[in-house]
Structure formats: C-alpha cells, structure tokens
Amino acid sequence: MSRAYDPCTERYSDVYFNLPEVQKAFHANVTKIAYPWKTCSDIVGDYWDDSPLSMLPIYQELIAAGLRIWVFSGDTDSVVPLTATRYSIDALKLPTITNWYPWYDNKKVGGWSQLYKGLTLVTITGAGHEVPLHRPRQAFILFRSFLENKPMPS
Known part of the structure; x- marks a missing residue:
C-alpha cells in the first residue's frame, strides 16, 4: 500500500463527515442544516464572529x-x-x-x-x-x- 498523498482525501472527508451516524457521534448538525458538511467550506469563515481573526x-x-x-x-x-x-x-x-x-x-x-x-x-x-x-x-x-x-x- 502506497503512503503517498491521496488527492481524493478531501472527498473521503466530505463523505465520512456527512454520514448520519458520524454526525450523531460528534453531536454535529443537530439543527439539521440543509447543506452538507464540506471540507474547507467558506460558510464558517464568512460567519465567524465570536473570536479574534488573529491568534x-x-x-x-x-x-x-x-x-x-x-x-x-x-x-x-x-x-x-x-x-x-x-x-x-x-x-x-x-x-x-x-x-x-x-x-x-x-x-x-x-x-x-x-x-x-x-x-x-x-x-x-x-x-x-x-x-x-x-x-x-x-x-x-x-x-x-x-x-x-x-x-x-x-
């Protein structure tokens, strides 16, 4: 098995974190938002306003x-x-x-x-x-x- 970078890793994450049982285990999407979880989504960044932008x-x-x-x-x-x-x-x-x-x-x-x-x-x-x-x-x-x-x- 190759240990090289897999360009499909992002896709695997998208599929995995949208599985209902995974979301339940993480206590995620409890409000049942209409859009799927997405790796590196701009949605969070666009609405992030409860902490400083700089670390x-x-x-x-x-x-x-x-x-x-x-x-x-x-x-x-x-x-x-x-x-x-x-x-x-x-x-x-x-x-x-x-x-x-x-x-x-x-x-x-x-x-x-x-x-x-x-x-x-x-x-x-x-x-x-x-x-x-x-x-x-x-x-x-x-x-x-x-x-x-x-x-x-x-």
Whole structure:
C-alpha cells in the first residue's frame, strides 16, 4: 500500500463527515442544516464572529501564562505560507533564544526550527498545512519532541 498523498482525501472527508451516524457521534448538525458538511467550506469563515481573526493576542496570553507554544508550518504550503507564519511570529517581538537551525530525521533535514522566549517555530520540509498527511514521520517527531519538552533533533 502506497503512503503517498491521496488527492481524493478531501472527498473521503466530505463523505465520512456527512454520514448520519458520524454526525450523531460528534453531536454535529443537530439543527439539521440543509447543506452538507464540506471540507474547507467558506460558510464558517464568512460567519465567524465570536473570536479574534488573529491568534496573536491568544499566543500572547498563553505565553504570559507560562504555557509552551509550538507553531509548526509546512514549507510548501500555498494556502498558509511559511512566510506569513514567520511575519506573524515576528509581530510578537519575542526575544530569540536559538536562531534558525536544521533539524534532522535519519540524517536528512526534516525542517528548520527557531526558539523564541515562550514559543518554538518548527518547519517541516516538503509538507503543506496538513503536515501529518504529507509527512507523517516528521509530524510524529515534532509531536514527540513537544510532548517530551525537547528541541527538534539536530
């Protein structure tokens, strides 16, 4: 079985999350809306008005509370580009603890990381914004490093 990206993944999600038994299990669509659930639907975004559009104020609150914040980004993402993530983090004006360094998976560069006071940014080489879908091994390394409170392997 191939572990390559399946371009039909979005379709599978649409079918699965519209199954009545799945919606019941998730306590979803309890109002019986007339349109089906859709991956990356604009409907939610068009009507989203109960929280800030930017995560930056939330990051600032969490950092001030002493929580560890890790932000990760695939480096081949045209929807949520790494450059936008970096500009956003730069806007927080956090002191840099460790400058950009490559992290490794099996002696190959898995991405790059930068540590700030209160926040860690990790990139994943060759991934889009669905990192576990495109790079499951590297996503596991990222998740394990976060849980173990260790920097990405260098």
